[in-house]
Amino acid sequence: GAVVSQHPSRVICKSGTSVKIECRSLDFQATTMFWYRQFPKKSLMLMATSNEGSKATYEQGVEKDKFLINHASLTLSTLTVTSAHPEDSSFYICSASVGSYNEQFFGPGTRLTVL
Amino acid sequence: QKEVEQNSGPLSVPEGAIASLNCTYSDRVSQSFFWYRQYSGKSPELIMSIYSNGDKEDGRFTAQLNKASQYVSLLIRDSQPSDSATYLCAVSFGNEKLTFGTGTRLTIIP
Numbered sequence: 001g002a003v004v005s006q007h008p009s010r011v012i013c014k015s016g017t018s019v020k021i022e023c024r025s026l027d028f029q030a031t032t033m034f035w036y037r038q039f040p041k042k043s044l045m046l047m048a049t050s051n052e053g054s055k056a057t058y059e060q061g062v063e064k065d066k067f068l069i070n071h072a073s074l075t076l077s078t079l080t081v082t083s084a085h086p087e088d089s090s091f092y093i094c095s096a097s098v099g100s101y102n103e104q105f106f107g108p109g110t111r112l113t114v115l
Numbered sequence: 116q117k118e119v120e121q122n123s124g125p126l127s128v129p130e131g132a133i134a135s136l137n138c139t140y141s142d143r144v145s146q147s148f149f150w151y152r153q154y155s156g157k158s159p160e161l162i163m164s165i166y167s168n169g170d171k172e173d174g175r176f177t178a179q180l181n182k183a184s185q186y187v188s189l190l191i192r193d194s195q196p197s198d199s200a201t202y203l204c205a206v207s208f209g210n211e212k213l214t215f216g217t218g219t220r221l222t223i224i225p
Binding site: 032034043044046049091093097101102103104105106107108109 | 146147149151157158159160161164166203205207210211212213215216217218
């Protein structure tokens with residue numbers, strides 16, 4: 001299957017700081033990438049759909065000014081959590097869509113802890 | 116609203132037996148169906164994709180799709196302790212997004 005990487009895998013930051021998470025497709029070009037958030041023992045929650053060269057589409061209830069998404073190339077999308085607060089602590093996972101049947105391959109995830 | 120439903124479990128299966136995981140979905144327009152495995156603390160891993168009615172086999176895994184009944188299942192033969200995980204059913208309802216079920220937690224008992 002297609003390989004997706006994420007960096008960093010774990011980050012701890014102070015409240016009020018901004019954190020950038022990178023998502024890369026390593027062996028294919030991803031026109032569309034997705035950002036999810038998952039709280040402990042809960043299901044995946046789609047935050048936004050990221051398309052190369054255009055603005056991201058955010059799901060209802062997700063603040064676009066707080067979660068900035070940039071999809072600058074066909075292999076890189078970034079999520080920036082701005083002015084992070086403890087309630088933003090979560091497991092953030094990106095995925096990339098491949099093929100006409102919309103298979104999604106996930107990155108390993110980034111665990112964010114805001115103190 | 117397009118929905119995907121799974122039994123949350125936990126489902127306990129003896130080692131070596133067949134584990135059967137079920138998923139129903141709400142919309143007949145659905146095109147693509149996926150099973151993901153997620154170990155605790157890890158991200159989901161795609162293990163099966165199925166697009167047409169019938170069975171699809173890959174090693175110990177068999178996916179079954181019945182579009183008339185809006186039902187997709189995953190069978191795991193010769194279950195191993197390493198199969199213990201949460202299994203997520205996902206459906207593409209005609210666009211790029213996937214709608215996930217809440218997952219079924221599977222435990223294989225040695």
